[in-house]
Every structure is written in C-alpha cells, then in structure tokens.
Amino acid sequence: MKWKLDSVVKLHKESPYTFYLPSDQVISQLKVGDLVKLIFMAEETFDNGCNAERMWVEILERNESDFLGKLANQPYYLSSLQYGDMIDFKSEHICSTQLDDPNSKDMDYYFDKKITVSNDVLSRNEFNFMLRFEPDNEHDLGWVFFSGYEDDEFYANPKNFQVISVGKMLNIDDSILVFLDNPETFHCAYERDKDTKKIVKLENYDFSIHE
Numbered sequence: 001m002k003w004k005l006d007s008v009v010k011l012h013k014e015s016p017y018t019f020y021l022p023s024d025q026v027i028s029q030l031k032v033g034d035l036v037k038l039i040f041m042a043e044e045t046f047d048n049g050c051n052a053e054r055m056w057v058e059i060l061e062r063n064e065s066d067f068l069g070k071l072a073n074q075p076y077y078l079s080s081l082q083y084g085d086m087i088d089f090k091s092e093h094i095c096s097t098q099l100d101d102p103n104s105k106d107m108d109y110y111f112d113k114k115i116t117v118s119n120d121v122l123s124r125n126e127f128n129f130m131l132r133f134e135p136d137n138e139h140d141l142g143w144v145f146f147s148g149y150e151d152d153e154f155y156a157n158p159k160n161f162q163v164i165s166v167g168k169m170l171n172i173d174d175s176i177l178v179f180l181d182n183p184e185t186f187h188c189a190y191e192r193d194k195d196t197k198k199i200v201k202l203e204n205y206d207f208s209i210h211e
Contacts, residue, residue: 003078005087006039006052008095017110017167017174020096023103027091030099034059035072037096038089046077053077054095057087065091110167113180114139117169119160120147125172128192130199131210132185141166141180148192175199 012021030036035056045051053076057069067089074083121127128148135142144161154160166180176199179185189205192198 002043002080003040004043005089005093006041007092008039009092011095015171017107017170018165020104020107022094022097022099023101025103026097026099026101027094030059030062030067030094030097032059032062035098036067036069036094038087038093039095040075040078040081042078050077057089060086067091107167110170111165112139113141113166114163115141115143115145115166115169116161116163117145118147118150118154119162120150120154121145121172122162122164123147124149127169127173130176130179130190131205131207132179132188133207133210134186142186143176143180145169 008019008021011019035058037054037056039052039054041052055071055073055075058072059067059069061068069087069089071081071083071085071087075081117127124147126147127145129146131144131146132142133144140163143166150160170177179190179199187207189202189207190199191202193200
C-alpha cells in the first residue's frame, strides 16, 4: 500500500489546541540517534477505518530541517514499509519526540480541562452564550456553552449536551481564553453581541432558573 508523510504543521494549524506540535526549541535539539515519530498516511483507508500509522524513526543524518532516518517500528498495515527502511523527512513531519517540551504542558491543560457544550454548538461550529457554575471536580472548568439557537425542548433533553476537552472548544473560538480560569467569574453569564460580535457580560443574570 502506497504512503506519504503527513504535515503536522498543517494539522496543528487546523486544530491548534488539540493537535500537539513539538516546539521549535525541541526540534532544534534533535540530533543523530534520537527517535522521532512521524505520521505515515496511506493512499487507501484501512479495514478499520483508519488511514495512517504513527511510527518511530531513528535519525541517521540531519541537515537543518532535512532528515534521513531508519524506521524503528514494524508497520501493522502498511505492507510497503518494513522495519529498518530508510525514510527521508523534514521537521514539518515530526509529530512527537522523546525530549522534554515545556510547551506540552499547555496541551495537557487543553486536553485535561473539561467544559460542557450543547450539541448545537458543535453542529454549527459557533457559540453565542456561555454560563459558568462552580466546577464539579478538578478537571471541570464550570463553563457551559450554547449556540443561542436552542429551544426549550432542546434544553430539556440532557442527551443534547456533552462534556468535551476545552481544547476542542478553543479550536472553535479561542476568544474564550481570557475567561477560562478567572476565579472571579463563577456564576456569571456572557453573550455575543450581534453587532460587534464581542463577548459581553450579562449583569444580574438569574441563575435560579438552572436550579
């Protein structure tokens, strides 16, 4: 089965808060003998619905952003690849390393911290209203996001809401970053202004309707 290397830079741009990209600092430290992980994309979809394998490659040569490596895994699906095959790749293809990366802590936060969101927000890929309650646990940020188009029947069905990583919400709109961890914003409500599109605080919002 034919394959090509996926550009992790492109994937990170599409989902910057849920797709980890090694920092420039880490990439600059890579040397011969280090292991890096690459995404090998198949031209056809596998039987299980996937179309890629992530595998480790040992660096044999480096010339700035150009690398030559040796495949350090035996592929499970890609029969055209074998353990020990030579792989030409660039820094834009490296999705993981074995080096410590300070920037990875941000990604841990985006994955570990959770918010609640209406399914309509995910369908429309937008939100226009958000509330914050006291968090239920160490992972919960307390935020609930709505599209603003939900009706009473929608609200009445708990299956219309789900808990997701905050990173997934940030991929939709990262203007919420300034609100996320502010301890002074418990029991507050915000709405997107229809004209300016800015998020504004709603004063004296009646939280008793959620009790």
